[in-house]
Each structure stands twice: as structure tokens, then as C-alpha cells.
Amino acid sequence: MAGCAALLGAVAAWAILALVYGMQSAGPAVRLTLPGSLGQIGLPAVAGSADASRPLVVIDAGHGGHDPGASGRFGGKEKAVTLALALAVRNALLEKGGVRVALTRADDRFLVLEERAGIARRLGADAFVSIHADASEAEEASGATIYTLSDRGSDAIANRLALRENRADTVNGVALNDKSDVVSSILVDLARRQMRARSQRFSALVLREGQGRLRFHSDPEREAAFIVLKSLDLPSLLIEAGYISNSGDARDLNDPAWRAAFGKSIASAIQIYLARQEPAAIAP
Ligand SMILES: [Zn+2]
Numbered sequence: 001m002a003g004c005a006a007l008l009g010a011v012a013a014w015a016i017l018a019l020v021y022g023m024q025s026a027g028p029a030v031r032l033t034l035p036g037s038l039g040q041i042g043l044p045a046v047a048g049s050a051d052a053s054r055p056l057v058v059i060d061a062g063h064g065g066h067d068p069g070a071s072g073r074f075g076g077k078e079k080a081v082t083l084a085l086a087l088a089v090r091n092a093l094l095e096k097g098g099v100r101v102a103l104t105r106a107d108d109r110f111l112v113l114e115e116r117a118g119i120a121r122r123l124g125a126d127a128f129v130s131i132h133a134d135a136s137e138a139e140e141a142s143g144a145t146i147y148t149l150s151d152r153g154s155d156a157i158a159n160r161l162a163l164r165e166n167r168a169d170t171v172n173g174v175a176l177n178d179k180s181d182v183v184s185s186i187l188v189d190l191a192r193r194q195m196r197a198r199s200q201r202f203s204a205l206v207l208r209e210g211q212g213r214l215r216f217h218s219d220p221e222r223e224a225a226f227i228v229l230k231s232l233d234l235p236s237l238l239i240e241a242g243y244i245s246n247s248g249d250a251r252d253l254n255d256p257a258w259r260a261a262f263g264k265s266i267a268s269a270i271q272i273y274l275a276r277q278e279p280a281a282i283a284p
Helices: 002-020 078-096 113-123 156-169 186-210 247-253 256-275
Strands: 056-061 100-103 127-134 144-149 216-224 236-243
Touching: 056 078, 056 113, 078 100, 078 127, 078 236, 078 256, 100 113, 113 127, 127 256, 144 186, 186 216, 186 236, 186 256, 236 247, 247 256
Parallel strands: 056 100, 056 127, 127 236, 144 216
Antiparallel strands: 144 236
């Protein structure tokens, strides 16, 4: 009896876990990896310099798998655009040489938001860039925007966008990202501020290197509370490369030549940033 009860208990626990993590057999199979769980996903391959002392950049193609991201009548699905742009940045970095590069995803797969920066941290990355494409009901909205982390967005539009991008962690109505940071120590606050300043310098370089090559939004540098940027120890940017809801931007985002130019411009900003990098705020 006792053994049976234990078995029933184990089955019940499994059923609850399966329900919570969306692993029930109904519906399409969803590969989920919870941040901090034992079942971490494997680390991606690192390309580029064989010298492990060279800086490592992790490029994150937003969305993927069952999460298509935004869509627009001109531009197809955001998840495909972000993957093509991430590959373009990687290729440009490899062409320039001197760095190591990894992609959080190199195909159409779903990753939990926190696992994206988690991959970068586990690899000991020196910089993290998450690539997205925007959509707006206002068809005239266009141009690229560079986001750094803020606890609050710099305006209502940034807040709405952060809400939409962060929603990718809600699967089957269950929020996977609600482990709010217990950030009370002064040291952590200091590290956060230093990392924010470094990310802002990184952002300024993306803007500078993109001038004349990319079109930027009229208010191109913003702050928003993106989960994917919440690393205390990793300079991180989220780049919305353009609006797939705008006909001109959508044409660019789907044009291999424009993608290559985007890759070159982001790659040169990354390389200048890394060359100037000062020691980390908190030693690993
Ligand atoms: Zn997105």
C-alpha cells in the first residue's frame, strides 16, 4: 500500500510538472528548458578564433519554433528575419576575425528567454546581442532601434514592446519567467549600474557604426525591461533591426545584400566595443 501510495505520489508529481511545464502529450511537442533547471540545453558550437583568450560574442536570433514573433503583411515572420540577420552578423564577425562567435540558435527552434542570455553566461561571453524585428500598427513607423536594459521602459511604446517580447516565456498560459530578482544588495545595484553604462556605450557604437549604412528610428536608443537583457555580468543589447510592418523596412530585412550590410555594421560596432572593453564590474 505504502509503495503504491508513493508511486501514486510520484505519478501525481510528474503530472503536475508535466502540466506546469507544458509537456503534456496533447498538442505540438514543445521543447522547454527552464532557467536554472538541471536539464539545461547543450551549449552551441563556438566558431572563429581557436584562441580561447579571444573575446566571445553571443548573437541571439529572437523567437523561433512555436514562437513566430511579430508578423507584417510585407515581411513574413520575425523569427525567420532574426535568424538571417544573426547569421549575417556572425559571418561578418568571422570574416573580420580575432573573435569567437556563438549563436543561441542556428535553426528554427524555441528557447526560453532566460536561457538565451544563460547560454552566453555559461559560455563566458564578453558581449551579447539579441536581434529582433519590430511591427507597428502605424505603417509609417520605420527604422532600427537599439535597446539597453532598464527596470522601466523609457516610454510607453518601449514598455509595450518589452511586454510583447517578454511574452514568449508564457507557454500554455504559464509564466516561466516570474522569478523576480531578489536584488537588494548595494553591490548588485552597483554592478547593474556599471553594466548599464557599458551597454549604453556599446549601444552608442552600434549607432555610430550604422550611420550611413542603416536607417534608424527617429528615437534610436532606448531603454526597456527586456528579460533577455537582464544580465549583471554581460554587456547586452537588443536590436530591433526595423519594422516588418513597414514596406521599405520589410524589403530591406528580406534583402540578402541589406542583411550583409547590417551584419557588417553590427560586427564593426562589436569589435570596436570589445577592443575598448575594461575589466568586468564583478570578477567571474
Ligand atoms: Zn521580437
